[in-house]
Amino acid sequence: MMNLYTYLILGLLVTIPQLSTAQEKQLHKADEKFEQYAFVDARKIYLEVAENGYTSSDLYRRLGDSYYFNGELEDASKWYERLLSEYEQEVDPEYLFRYAQSLKSVRRYDESDQVMEKFNALTNADTRASNYMSSKDYLNFIELQSGKFDLVKLDVNSKDSDYAPSFTNQGTLVFASSRFGNSMTKTLHEWNEMRFLDLFSSKIGEDNSLEAPEKLKGRINTKFHESSTSFSKDGKTVYFTRNNYTKRRLKANSEGTTLLKLYKGTLEGDKWSNIEELPFNGDEYSVAHPALNADGTILYFASDMPGSKGLSDLYKVAVHEDGSYGTPENLGDLINTEGRETFPYISDSGRLYFASDGHVGLGGLDVFVSVPEEGAFSVPYNVGRPVNGPEDDFSFVLNEETKIGYFASNRNGGKGNDDIYSFKQTDELITSCKQYVKGTVLKKSDGSIVADAEVVLLDNNNQEINRTRTDTFGAYKFNVECASSYIVRALKEDYKPTEKSLVTTEVLEYSYDVPLEIGDSLLEVKEVNEGDDLAKLLVLSPIYFDLDKSRIRKDAEIELQKIIAALKEYPQLKIDVRSHTDSRANDAYNLALSNRRAKSTIAYIIKKGGIDPSRVTGRGYGESELVNSCTNGTPCSKEKHQLNRRSEFIIVKK
The missing domain is CATH 1.25.40.10 (Tetratricopeptide repeat domain)
Known part of the structure; x- marks a missing residue:
């Protein structure tokens, strides 16, 4: 890629031992x-x-x-x-x-x-490192994102460098090129032995091809670099990048290097004139690559000005009606990294497209998109292949109405150093975190498929979000939110229900495979007798209470839902809830506490499960039926005491 943007990465002078x-x-x-x-x-x-x-x-x-x-x-x-x-x-x-x-x-x-x-x-602590660590499956996401653009090579490209396309209101495309000018040959630029850049325009044909380019007229082109333009909606104002060259005077920074600045020009007839520097330029840093929003009130650009995070950051500045400007604002850590963020473009809908090598991509500069969210921009999304590839891909522009756009790349197969490519967008990009949970419901005993099983998706509060039935292959699927907790439950008449918990990540596009195995029968025993503990028959995790509390804990809710499922599947079943405490505190207090716990458990089953109150009885037993030797005055660990703070579900009618 033509290194128009000055990268301040140079170190100390080299020293090589043992040389002549x-x-x-x-x-x-x-x-x-x-x-x-x-x-x-x-x-x-x-x-x-x-x-x-x-x-x-x-x-x-x-x-x-x-x-x-x-x-x-x-x-x-x-x-x-x-x-x-x-x-x-x-x-x-x-x-x-x-x-x-x-x-x-x-x-x-x-x-x-x-x-x-x-x-x-x-x-x-490097943003580029954390971006990678949080997006290790980036190739999978890019694969999902890919294939949404059809590319077309353009005959307008030269053997030199052509890039930075931008739309005008006249059906033309303006771009930067280091091809020969009409009247003179520009000096070779010593960075890469390419000629300096001028600005050209080409009419856009019906097939989105570009006609023979003409150099922009007026005072806009000089013998140094001009590049990356952005035009006002009426086409009468242009913002563009140029070397630090004003009033025929070339300026350099304190180290003797000529950097970049933003300029503004106005159209008079067919010529650009009234060229002026923007006030937030500086001789010691570069400002480049302008991009106006749709109504011309905000100008976006790239710079390494003081306060930048990386080699170049993206900024925005207000453009006032009187022609003055606000104070430049950095777009922040979601957008900017320690690497290069550059070539911004704002679509009519307010989406930010830009090139970066700091966000995770396919190599070199990749094109990313961020959507507007509450006055800011979302995390960037790689736009995928074929726009992005292993080389530098940048200066992306898109007409959202026609879905036609252009970008530049130095990929293999082009005519020159950088080439402009046309594209047609064929599908919407993924611009939100989308995740799914899918799986197959199987019979636990032999692994056979269970069709028409009911699968329920619940949130972390055990509230139902969605439910579906498995297809003939036993498969199910739900959409889920990123960074959230869920319970996935499988139910079928005459089968023991089962469930699994799921915690989703912040990966942008991901599908979780959660197979569910249901038992051959609800209780999975040959004979159920009155007096049996339903909790043991269902292999429930113990339903514990916090010390001195009767509130149902989150982990207990999952187990109580299994009790509810059993009561629903067997309408004749009745149970007696028996709550117990540990030996700490006095006997009378513990008896009262266990009664509160029994009532809390019964109320949950009746209310949450819609169970007839006549089918659920119970009371508290205090510390009268300890499961270990942790009696009054006996030293015990917290874990041993907790074993006594439990509930039992005794079958009184089957």
Whole structure:
């Protein structure tokens, strides 16, 4: 990708031991080129030194960076691999991230994930690491997201660099290109030996192809970089990116590097004039890639201005009716990472599309979308293949009415360094957390399928959310919320019901497989007698109470629902609820407490289950029937005392 955006990632001058004076001079010259972002010139010298058999961590680091920051990730991966295999203890963890990104360019995703695990272990506070750790199944999500765009190659591309498309109100597409101008050849840019960029426009044809481009007229193009435009709805105002070049004067920062600024121009006739800098630019940081919202009241852009989280962050600024501007606001940690967030675009519906290498993707820059939520933007969603791939994919724009859009990529198979691609969106993107629970209901005894079984989905409060019946294959499925707790229960007449708990994650798109096995009969015993404890027959977990409490606990509710299911399936069944306490406190108090617990249990069964009160009796027994030796005055652990705080369900009629 054409490195229009200045990345402030350069380190100290390299030092390589055991070199001759001539080689030291070569490397010093290369270092100077590198510090000036002349990556291609520096690379030639570094390669010559490496080919002569000299090695060091700095040499490998610089070689890798010279490819990485020109978007040549496959070549970068080779040098980062040598760097980390020979000098892993000497390099900054940032190189683990760059290596992981580079590995994706050659589709070595498993190895990339392993490197990201190491990166996370060393920098677990890094947003890029936490994004990876919370999205380890990112390839599955991207697979679900993929296939929603049909791509078309465009003949308008040149052998140089073409990117940053934007729509006008005149049915044209404006983009940046380093192709030859009509009247002069622009100087080669030493970062990557490509010509400087100008702005061109092409009429959009009926088949979304682009006609022969023409350079924008007026004072908008100069002999330096112009790129990434955004136009007002009436087409009379343009915001664009340019090198720090105002009134024919080129400015540099304190280190001698010319950065980027945002400019504004107005249309007079067919020419752009009145070019002026925006007031929040600065000589010591870059501001680039403007994107107006639909009504022109907010301008989004990318910058590494003070307060930025990463190499470039996304910002917004209010555009007032009188032409003044508010204070730029960072879009925050959901959007910005320690990496590169750049090339924002705001659709008419307010969706934010942008390119990032800090969020988890397929390699290089990927395109992401965030939807507006209560004055902010949601977590970003990767838009999937074929827009995204192992290389750099960026500057995405979309007409939501026609579903036609354009973006740029340096992927293989293009005409030049970067090419513009057209696309038609064929399906809606996944832009919310969607999860499912599915499974099969089976007979526990022989594993056979149980068709027409009722499956109930309950929330953490045991309240029913949804229910369904299994199909002829015994299968069921529910939609569930992310980061929530559920109970999935299977019921069928003459079978013992069963259930499983489920806690969902925050993974954007995921399906949980929860098989359910139901017993051959409700009680699964040959003979049930009066006086049997229904809790033991149903293999219930003990129904415990907190110390000195009679409130039904959440864990007890699950077990009481099984008692309710048994009472519903066997209408003639009657039970006697017997509640017990431990020996702590005096006998009279414990008797009263156990009576309250019995009443609480009976009330729950009757109210929650809709059971006839005549079928459920009970009382408290206090500490009169302890299950262990923890009597008055006997030292016992909390766990042993809790065994006595229980309820029993004795069958009085079957």
